[in-house]
Amino acid sequence: xxxxxxxxxxxxxxxxxxxxxxxxxxxxxxxxxxxxxxxxxxxxxxxxxxxxxxxxxxxxxxxxxxxxxxxxxxxxxxxxxxxxxxxxxxxxxxxxxxxxxxxxxxxxxxxxxxxxxxxxxxxxxxxxxxxxxxxxxxxxxxxxxxxxxxxxxxxxxxxxxxxxxxxxxxxxxxxxxxxxxxxxxxxxxxxxxxxxxxx
Numbered sequence: 025x026x027x028x029x030x031x032x033x034x035x036x037x038x039x040x041x042x043x044x045x046x047x048x049x050x051x052x053x054x055x056x057x058x059x060x061x062x063x064x065x066x067x068x069x070x071x072x073x074x075x076x077x078x079x080x081x082x083x084x085x086x087x088x089x090x091x092x093x094x095x096x097x098x099x100x101x102x103x104x105x106x107x108x109x110x111x112x113x114x115x116x117x118x119x120x121x122x123x124x125x126x127x128x129x130x131x132x133x134x135x136x137x138x139x140x141x142x143x144x145x146x147x148x149x150x151x152x153x154x155x156x157x158x159x160x161x162x163x164x165x166x167x168x169x170x171x172x173x174x175x176x177x178x179x180x181x182x183x184x185x186x187x188x189x190x191x192x193x194x195x196x197x198x199x200x201x202x203x204x205x206x207x208x209x210x211x212x213x214x215x216x217x218x219x220x221x222x223x
Contacts, residue, residue, distance in 0.1 A: 026129045026219050027119060029146030031137035033184050034177050035163035036152045037197030037204065042133040044208045053118045054133040058111050070106050075099070087168070094176060108140065115145070128219040129212065138182040138190060150211065151191035153184055154198040 030045070030052075032038040039054075046052045063071070063084035071089065072079035078089040093099040115132060122130045134142045143149055154162075163174050188194050195207045 025123050025127055026148065026215055027146045028129060028131050028215065029137050029142060029149045030131050030133045030152070031135060031142075031149065031187065032152035032197075033159065033181050033187065034135075034174070035159040036154055036184070037162075037195075038133065038135065038152050040201070041150075041152045041195055041197065041204065041208060042131065044205050045131045045212065047205075048209065048212050050129055050131055050212060051118075051122045051127050052131040052133055053115060055111055055115070055135060056133070058114045059107060062107065062110050062114075067107055067110055071103070074102055074106065094173075112145075128216050136181070138187060139180065143190075148192040148215070149190065150193040150195060151184075151187045152195045152197050153188055154196065156184070158198060159184075 030038060030042060032041075039056075042052050042054060059067075062068075063086070064082070068079050068082055068084050071084050075089060075092045078085055078092055080088075089103070093103050119130060119132075132142075132146060134140070137143060137146075137149065160174070163169055163177075164171070182190075193211055195204060195211070197204050
């Protein structure tokens with residue numbers, strides 16, 4: 025079974041690409057979805073203990089948590105030390121289940137794959153990318169997004185140029201959805217073909 029890591033900077037179309045892999049029947053697990061579930065479960069009391077007032081009705085309030093860690097490196101590291109091990113555990117369980125089920129290919133959607141050394145957990149890496157002006161336009165359309173927040177997020181991410189250089193495959197999301205889907209379908213066909221040949 026091939027484990028494919030999917031990543032890309034904010035606004036590059038990673039979630040859309042993940043959905044397109046899933047449409048092809050490829051098992052996909054999203055780090056963001058794992059975190060969302062953890063924030064409503066296992067991680068909530070641990071986060072409240074370290075960041076009092078960030079949990080409401082047993083669910084982490086993302087805006088309050090974001091305010092508590094924004095531009096505070098020590099607080100951000102503390103949050104990572106709580107969340108990352110739980111994410112890794114969930115992801116490993118997913119991969120084990122899919123391997124036992126006989127899936128030829130799985131996709132791990134990991135926004136900070138290079139930043140968090142996530143490439144060690146995957147066989148190949150695919151990066152989604154588009155032009156910087158398109159990226160900025162997409163991100164600033166998001167509710168609650170500001171220039172300051174966008175710049176703070178970008179500062180934490182490996183630059184797009186470096187991601188593309190380190191990737192095994194690059195999906196260009198600048199064009200219409202159908203063009204992105206064609207690139208993903210071609211990649212899926214190629215990787216499943218390779219896995220079949222190795223079986």
